[in-house]
Amino acid sequence: MSFSRVNLPESFFKGDELTSAMAGIGIHLSTKPLINPNIEDVLISASIEGLNEDWRTLSLLVDWIFKHSTVINVDRLTRAITELKKDTLLLAFWSTIAKNLHGDIRFKRLASLYKGQKLLLGASSGELFLKRNGPDERFKLGKLIIPNKILRSRPSDIIDLSDLVKLHRGIYYRVLVGPTYRADCLQLLETSVKQSVSSLAKKSYSSYRTAWETLNDWKILHLVE
16 A cells, blocks of 8 residues: 655644643643654644634744744645645734744745735734734734734743753754754654554655655664664
8 A cells, every 4th residue: 555645633732731831831820741743743833723812822833933933844744734824814814924923934935925915914903903002013024913902922932952851752863963854754753663654644744755764874873773
């Protein structure tokens, strides 16, 4: 049977599980952190829930992205958002976020995904916030207008990278070898080397070849040790 690459999880995090997953990537929340959740799964899940006018979740997500965008696997994120492009607001949000991550060329394709008309965040309260406070200056570029003060900005709610690498083994490997599929394969192999190549590829959202090469390298290194 041929291998079919996946870009989306079987289901996204919601409710209390999402709260635990967000704590698991270094957001200060009063809950037990989920151990090593997939970074992009958490980010996309938080954006879906946040855009349903859960401004607290969306605020924390935005603070995390602006603080830790360097550890995002942008290829995976872009592939996933592309598959979710029927959700116009979600597409406009991620395109706008990408446009405002100045200087990071990795986000160029994600930034170009939304080509529709300008949208206003907050169907029930956005116009009122915009009239009172104007637009949020963090999002000057892009086609999603985000009113000022609708999303609070408290970077102190996000732990620093030096502590994040201790909390999340996937992020440790992303810092070590770059924010790649290989890094996620390494983190998964650390938990269990007894898994098939296809299983490793699906769990890491990588190609079969990347999973195979990483597994092979892992075995070679451990034979040397």
